[in-house]
Amino acid sequence: MSLKIGKCHCGAVQFEVDLPDGLQNIRRCNCSLCRRKGAVMASVPLKGLHVISGKDALRVYTWNSNTAKHYFCEVCGIYTHHQRRSNPNEYGFNIACIEGVDPYAFEDVTVGDGASQPITT
Numbered sequence: 001m002s003l004k005i006g007k008c009h010c011g012a013v014q015f016e017v018d019l020p021d022g023l024q025n026i027r028r029c030n031c032s033l034c035r036r037k038g039a040v041m042a043s044v045p046l047k048g049l050h051v052i053s054g055k056d057a058l059r060v061y062t063w064n065s066n067t068a069k070h071y072f073c074e075v076c077g078i079y080t081h082h083q084r085r086s087n088p089n090e091y092g093f094n095i096a097c098i099e100g101v102d103p104y105a106f107e108d109v110t111v112g113d114g115a116s117q118p119i120t121t
């Protein structure tokens with residue numbers, strides 16, 4: 001696995017992720033936003049993810065410290081990726097958007113404790 005294509009549900013937003021070591025840090029998160037989304041996420045360095053179409057359809061949602069940037073498609077509402085607060089040098093992304101990835105194929109997905117992360121800003 002190296003370069004993979006990700007899409008939102010309607011296909012307006014497409015991105016590519018470079019995954020030389022496969023999906024890394026597969027997890028869910030229990031913060032008040034992620035618990036509502038329920039998405040299974042993985043991480044890439046910022047330079048490893050590029051939106052290749054539909055930039056104008058991407059909306060960004062921020063809350064709390066407004067550090068993390070949560071991107072979603074304004075047409076279909078699907079969360080595609082976010083710039084992380086705990087590591088702003090990384091994007092988390094929705095593995096269910098990635099072609100050929102079954103998000104239900106991973107057993108015992110870790111739940112990150114985003115709810116307990118201190119606000120430092």
Ligand SMILES: [Zn+2]
Nearest residue numbers: 008010073076
């Ligand atoms: Zn969409």
